[in-house]
Amino acid sequence: MDDSDAIDVDRWRDELESKRAEKDEFFAEHPQSPIPPDERDSFDGLAYFEPDPDYRVRARVEVHDDPEPVYVETTAGREMRYLRVATLEFDLEREAEGLTGGTFGLHAYQQESPNEQPLFVPFRDKTTGQQTYEGGRYMELEPERDLETGDEVVLDFNLAYTPFCAFSDTFDCPLPPEENWLEVAIPAGERVDR
Template identity: 65%
Template sequence: MTDSDVEEETDPDDAGAYVAELRAKREEKDEFFGSHPQSPIPPGEREAFDGLSYFDPDPAYRVEATLEVHDDPEPVPMETTAGNEVRYVRVVTFSFDLDDGNHELHGYRQRPDDDEEPIFVPFRDKTTGQETYRGGRYLEFHPEGAVGNSDTAVLDFNLAYTPFCAFSEAFECPLPPEENWVETAVPAGERDR
C-alpha cells in the first residue's frame, strides 16, 4: 500500500479520519524502514532507527490542482544524486494555489503512454536543505485512467517523501529539475532526519 492510498480510503471532508489514516501509514512506513530487508536504512543502522521525522499532518496542504495534459510530451533530462542523467517526459502540469500564490508543478513519466505508471512529481521548496532533504522530495500521483485538460486532482503534500538516496549512497535518485522548484515553503510530509 502506498501513501497515495490514504486519500483513496478516507473521506477527504473528514479531517480526523484523514489524519488518523495518515498517522497509521506513517507508522507502517517506519516499521518497514526499521526492519525490512529492502529498507534504504543500512542494515547496521536499523536497530537504532526510531522512525522518520514528519511535519504534523495539515489538511491545508492537500490542494486541488487543475491539470494541463501535454499531448506531445517533451523530454526532460534530470540529474541524479550520482551525477548521471535520467530522461523523463513532462506529461502534465498541475496548477494550484498555496500560501496566497499560484504555483505550478510538472508531472513526469518515463513511459508517457503507460497509464499504469504513476506520475512522478519531484520538487524543491523553501524547506529544501533547511528542514527537508537537500536533494528535494517526491510526490506520486496515481490517476484512475487517462487524465484530461481542466480535470482536477488533489496534490497532497502531507504525502511528500524523501527519496531513498537520502538514507544510503547505494541508491541513485533523480533531482527535481529547476522547473519544479516551488517559491514557497511547504512544511508538510517528511522532514530531514
C-alpha cells in the first residue's frame, strides 16, 4: 500500500485482537456456538495466523449490473444459488513467501433476497487443507453505501474466518466456487490448530 493507505498498525492490531477475543468468548460460551456443547469446556480459543498488515489490501471493484447466478456446492452435497454481484481485484507483494508481486481477483456474492446483506467472499488458497480448513474460508464486506465500478474497498485477509461446518456436522456450509480459488498462500486470519 502507498502512504495514502497508511493505517495506525498498533491500533489496527489491537482492534483485531479484541475481535478475536470476542469470537473466542462466543465460541466458548454462547448457546449458538458451533462448538458442540460437550466440547466447550475444553475449548481454549481458535487458532490464528499472526496479524499481518501486508494482508490488508485495497481491492478495485467491478460491479456487475446484471449479476449472474452461481450455483455453489455445500458441505452436505446440496447447491445454493448466489448472485455474482462484484469482482474484487487486488495486488499482493510478499517477498517472505516467495511472492514478488501479483494481481489477483475474487468474486463477491449475495443471495437473492430483498434484505440488506454483506458481500460474501468465500475463497480457497494454497493454505487450504494444510494450515487452514479444507473447505476454504470466508470474508464478508459491509460497504457503507452501494458500490460502483471503480470504487476501492479494503480486503483484510486477517479477518478471514473458518465456516461453522468445520466445528460440527450439524452445519451445512457453501464451498468456495473454483473461480475463487487463489493460486497463492494467504497466511492470515483463522487457521487450523494441528
